[in-house]
Amino acid sequence: MNQHTVKAYGDELNQITAEVARMGGLAEAQVADAIDSVARRDIALARAVVERDLKLDALHRDIEKKAIRLIALRQPVASDLRRTLGAMKIATDLERTGDLAKNIAKRALILAEGEPMQPLTRSIERMGRLVSTRLRDVLDAYTASELDRAVAVWQTDDEVDEHYNALFRELLTYMMGDPRTIGACTHLLFMAKNLERIGDHATNIAETVHYEITGDDIVGERPRAQPTAEDSDPTPNLSTPHLPTH
Amino acid sequence: MNQHTVKAYGDELNQITAEVARMGGLAEAQVADAIDSVARRDIALARAVVERDLKLDALHRDIEKKAIRLIALRQPVASDLRRTLGAMKIATDLERTGDLAKNIAKRALILAEGEPMQPLTRSIERMGRLVSTRLRDVLDAYTASELDRAVAVWQTDDEVDEHYNALFRELLTYMMGDPRTIGACTHLLFMAKNLERIGDHATNIAETVHYEITGDDIVGERPRAQPTAEDSDPTPNLSTPHLPTH
Structure with a gap:
């Protein structure tokens, strides 16, 4: 292998990593815009999120092709192989994150046709901000190869679940108090679920960054026994929630 | 590379493929048992599903390690690389499928504490059978390397969405008719969503089988514009469903 080949090889790997970073930036923006579109009942923004998702899909396919x-x-x-496989994994997580953001935007379009649902949408906004922060942090960790930062995201995984549980309770209470809101609340429920899943993708990315840098699984150090998306589903028992007091 | 090395290499690849097939068998059983546990209100079976999920997680980790x-x-x-990367992808889809089955079983445990919810659980059972069949078909296509069979699963992707939409409507109607059922219906709603997602994983597996066999993406031939899980979310507009007439 001559000098030229070696250089081109490094370039190729760097290009893949750069594309993943770009996907990360786009996915971050999609999540933030999707949440904004819910909070502000902004139809144009929601439509923009739905359309822009195609770009994430195209980048994902391109990264996968280049990596293979x-x-x-x-x-x-060794570490080059880990970086390549890691790029494929993270691109998949980001593509799913984009799908979930798009789904939130689609539901925002439907909700915008009905009555405003504050303070429920404010709760969604708060959970959205938490999830966005986690996504931003883990992408920073990825681009800067910062192990501590990735581990920090991974370790605070349960914050999102707490938000989700609280929001879940709030929504059920609301529906029971006013059954006419059931349709709209169901969309908010799935938005909350989507945000929880985006949080799980951030956790997955943290695990991949850890693996890329160290060559070892983060599994075993985890505060919870359960490693993946649906495992973390809180499934709170809400057969008898309190009715709203106001 | 001598004859011995070549043989060991083929053995390794076959072993990975066999482990994926085994994961497939387990995931199939987990989905079927999770649905049975809902239909029969079988607490012991639901608990068994939750416990057995650990086995799927362990197999997934093992396959990933061996493939890397x-x-x-x-x-x-060429095709060996595609088989190896395909095994990793399918193992991930099966691990997620297992998580979703486990989540259904957890919700079955909660539902078993309350009143029976027929005919809703019968609708879940029907949707579950459809999804199980798709999963079985695509796993058969994988182990037998049957392209046509994989493409058939991929092309009938929308059947699951139709079931999901009908069940979604049924659940919302039920909740509005009797708000005391909102808690239980929400669990059924997420079960339906989980089944829809398992159906999407079956579609993903069909795409991977196509790629393994042909080296080409199935993308472009697809009946729908949207390629992945959340994209296919039907998000039906149900702000004004019909109230139950019975």
Whole structure:
């Protein structure tokens, strides 16, 4: 392998990493805009989120193709292989994150047709901000290869669940208090669920960053026994929630 | 590379494929048992599903480790590389499928504490059977490398959405008719959503099988514009469903 080949190989890997970082920036913006579109009942913004999702899908396909090509032609080993496989994994998490943001935006469009649902949408906004922060932090950790930062995101995984549980209770109470809101509340319920899942994708990305940097699974150090998305579903028992007091 | 090395390499790849097939069998059983536990209000079975999920997680980790090891040490190319990367992808889909089945079982445990919810649970059962069939078909396609069968699963993707939409309407109608059922119906709603997502994982697996066999993406031939899980979310506008007539 001559100098030229070595250089091109490093370039290829850097290009893949840069594309993942770009996907990260886009996914972050999609989540923030989706939440804004709910909070402000902004139809144009919601539509923009739905449309822009195509860009994330295209980047995902491109990253996957380039990564497979790199593995096949360059046969990377050790940390280069981890970086390549990590890029594929993170791109998948970001593509799903984009799908979830798009789904929130679609529901925002439906909710905008009905009565405003404050303070419920404010609760969604708060949970959205928490999830956005986690996503931003883990993407910062990825681009800067900062292990501590990735581990910090991973360790605070349960904050999102707490928000989700509280919001879940709030929504059920609201529906029971006024059954006419059931349709709208169901959309808010799925928005909350989507945010929880975006939080799980941030956790997945933290695990991938850890693996890329150290070569080891973060599994085992985790505060909770359960490692993936649906495992963390809180499934609170809400057969008898309190009715609203106001 | 001598004859011995070549043999060991093929063995390693076959072992990975066999483990994925085994994960497939387990995931299939988990989905079927989770649905049975809802239909029969079977607490022991629901608990068994929750416990057995650990096995799927362990297999997933093992497959990922073996696949990375194979790529690093054996540097497979062409169809061997596709088989290896495909195994990793399918194992991830099966692990998520297991998580979703486990989540259904957890909700079954909660529902078993309350009043029976027929005919709603019968609708869940019907949707569950459809999704199970799709999962079985795509796993058959995987183990037999049958392209047509994988494409057939992929093309009938919208059947699950139709079931989901009908069930969604049924649940909202039920909740509005009797707000005391909102808590239980919310669990059923998430069960339906989980089944829809399991259906999406079956579609993902069909795409991976297509890629493994042909080396090409199935994308572009798809009947719908939208390729992944949350994209397919029907988000029906149900602000004014019909009230139950019975």
